[in-house]
Amino acid sequence: MKLTFLGAARTVTGSCYLIEVGNYKLLVDCGMFQGSKLVKAFNEKEFLFNPAEIDAVVLTHAHVDHSGLLPKLTKEGFKGTIHCTKSTKELCSILLPDSAHIQESDAEEMNRKGMRAGKKVVLPLFTIDDAADAVKLMKIHDFGVEFSPVPGVKCTFKIAGHILGSAFIQMKVQDGKDTTKFIFTGDIGQPNQPIIDDPASLEPADFIITESTYGNRKHEAYDKEAELAEIVNDTVKRGGNVIIPAFAVGRTQVLLYYFQKMIAAGKIPEIPIYVDSPMANKATEITLTNPDEYDEEARALYVMQGRRLVNMQNLHFTATAQESAALNHMDSPMIILSASGMCDAGRILHHLKHNLWRKECSVIIAGYQAEGSVGRKLVEGAKRVKLMGEEITVQAKIYNMKGFSAHADKEQLIAWYDALKETPRCFFVTHGEIDASMVLADEISKKIGTATYIPHFGDCAEIHGNEWIIHESTAAQEEEAAMELKAALANMESDYLKQKSKVEQIITRDADKAAAIKKKMDKLRKYMDELLSDL
Numbered sequence: 001m002k003l004t005f006l007g008a009a010r011t012v013t014g015s016c017y018l019i020e021v022g023n024y025k026l027l028v029d030c031g032m033f034q035g036s037k038l039v040k041a042f043n044e045k046e047f048l049f050n051p052a053e054i055d056a057v058v059l060t061h062a063h064v065d066h067s068g069l070l071p072k073l074t075k076e077g078f079k080g081t082i083h084c085t086k087s088t089k090e091l092c093s094i095l096l097p098d099s100a101h102i103q104e105s106d107a108e109e110m111n112r113k114g115m116r117a118g119k120k121v122v123l124p125l126f127t128i129d130d131a132a133d134a135v136k137l138m139k140i141h142d143f144g145v146e147f148s149p150v151p152g153v154k155c156t157f158k159i160a161g162h163i164l165g166s167a168f169i170q171m172k173v174q175d176g177k178d179t180t181k182f183i184f185t186g187d188i189g190q191p192n193q194p195i196i197d198d199p200a201s202l203e204p205a206d207f208i209i210t211e212s213t214y215g216n217r218k219h220e221a222y223d224k225e226a227e228l229a230e231i232v233n234d235t236v237k238r239g240g241n242v243i244i245p246a247f248a249v250g251r252t253q254v255l256l257y258y259f260q261k262m263i264a265a266g267k268i269p270e271i272p273i274y275v276d277s278p279m280a281n282k283a284t285e286i287t288l289t290n291p292d293e294y295d296e297e298a299r300a301l302y303v304m305q306g307r308r309l310v311n312m313q314n315l316h317f318t319a320t321a322q323e324s325a326a327l328n329h330m331d332s333p334m335i336i337l338s339a340s341g342m343c344d345a346g347r348i349l350h351h352l353k354h355n356l357w358r359k360e361c362s363v364i365i366a367g368y369q370a371e372g373s374v375g376r377k378l379v380e381g382a383k384r385v386k387l388m389g390e391e392i393t394v395q396a397k398i399y400n401m402k403g404f405s406a407h408a409d410k411e412q413l414i415a416w417y418d419a420l421k422e423t424p425r426c427f428f429v430t431h432g433e434i435d436a437s438m439v440l441a442d443e444i445s446k447k448i449g450t451a452t453y454i455p456h457f458g459d460c461a462e463i464h465g466n467e468w469i470i471h472e473s474t475a476a477q478e479e480e481a482a483m484e485l486k487a488a489l490a491n492m493e494s495d496y497l498k499q500k501s502k503v504e505q506i507i508t509r510d511a512d513k514a515a516a517i518k519k520k521m522d523k524l525r526k527y528m529d530e531l532l533s534d535l
């Protein structure tokens with residue numbers, strides 16, 4: 001049998017694994033690549049397999065970096081079944097059409113400009129119809145109940161504690177006389193996350209394909225409610241708004257849950273809270289109607305509040321674009337939660353445009369920000385950002401609240417693996433930027449005492465009983481080289497900024513000299529920006 005790594009290899013997004021056994025081909029996840037231009041370009045590439053030859057897909061969870069290319073797969077001939085949990089199907093039925101809508105309007109926009117420039121017509125990656133077709137192929141399974149997506153392969157979904165419906169997959173593959181057991185972690189949540197249950201325990205496996213998003217980090221343990229309350233109260237005092245770019249699925253509901261608790265406890269005033277994302281509105285409804293996945297605390301609250309987990313008088317859901325635009329003319333203070341969580345699309349762009357330049361406002365970044373995203377630039381202290389073609393100066397207070405992560409950190413992952421009763425043969429470390437994957441791989445070999453491998457895009461593990469080898473691929477060498485170059489440039493940029501501030505401190509006494517040097521520095525900075533965006 002063969003296991004090929006076709007995404008989330010040395011990068012976070014685009015999760016996709018191909019399993020070939022006998023005459024059958026099975027995918028685990030079929031995610032979209034997100035982040036920098038270079039990473040996104042993978043979405044346009046041809047699949048390294050024929051979609052019509054894929055018999056089934058097993059989907060860990062609804063996040064687009066795991067499910068986002070299912071419409072493309074369907075459009076290109078896939079006719080099998082997509083196996084997932086109930087809430088994953090419900091969430092995909094809003095996430096995939098939304099992603100298709102973005103694809104369609106991006107293509108439309110490019111064509112509008114392109115036609116004027118005499119360029120060829122661009123087709124969207126997939127359409128809303130393709131997304132609907134993909135959802136129609138979804139078949140739901142309960143957690144803990146084994147199913148067989150193709151003959152010889154048995155899978156069980158286990159609670160991953162990452163977002164509603166999220167599962168890790170226990171997979172048994174029968175190849176002739178050989179049985180090989182796999183765990184595909186999908187994304188693993190940190191224990192004690194609000195609302196949803198903790199990740200289930202790991203069963204023994206030969207190979208574990210693990211995510212490593214926070215493989216080199218430790219989540220700060222601190223009182224998030226207290227910090228949120230402080231930010232809200234401080235912003236209210238300054239007379240500004242609190243803008244929160246929040247992933248529509250998961251983070252928005254967690255934040256609402258916290259706000260509800262804080263208002264009930266009198267820790268923050270009852271100011272208007274707007275959820276301004278049609279997707280977040282729907283995702284919140286799905287969260288409120290799937291109480292089976294709640295943890296004990298959430299279940300108790302759900303029962304106490306008359307079977308409604310979030311129930312606030314000051315909470316408003318905006319539906320239309322007009323209602324959204326109207327928020328920009330309303331009096332402060334208010335809290336606006338909007339998507340996308342990485343600030344690279346959606347209504348959040350408008351709210352950032354109208355609030356980033358106001359020093360009385362606050363922006364809370366409460367989630368993972370991919371390299372190249374506007375969110376990442378804000379976290380890294382950018383003084384200006386480009387939003388919808390407009391340069392916006394950053395005056396608002398930017399808070400980076402890290403502990404909200406829906407991903408387990410290094411120690412939490414190691415503790416989770418450590419409960420394994422048998423040592424696996426190898427950990428394949430995926431779904432992480434290379435530094436994170438390397439640190440986690442190192443820690444796994446030290447603490448768990450197991451072989452590790454960080455696959456490149458296209459690498460294939462061929463497994464026959466106790467024997468297994470890796471066939472290395474050259475499918476994405478150019479991209480990886482470019483990514484390394486980009487990382488090097490980013491390092492140079494941070495060195496440059498350090499040097500710049502040193503120089504600035506030294507020359508403050510001579511205004512003329514300072515102005516001349518500043519001009520040169522800005523020129524250099526502009527050149528570096530061009531280099532980086534060129535990548």
Ligand SMILES: [Zn+2]
Binds near residue numbers: 187
């Ligand atoms: Zn996820």
Ligand SMILES: [Zn+2]
Binds near residue numbers: 015065186
């Ligand atoms: Zn993911």
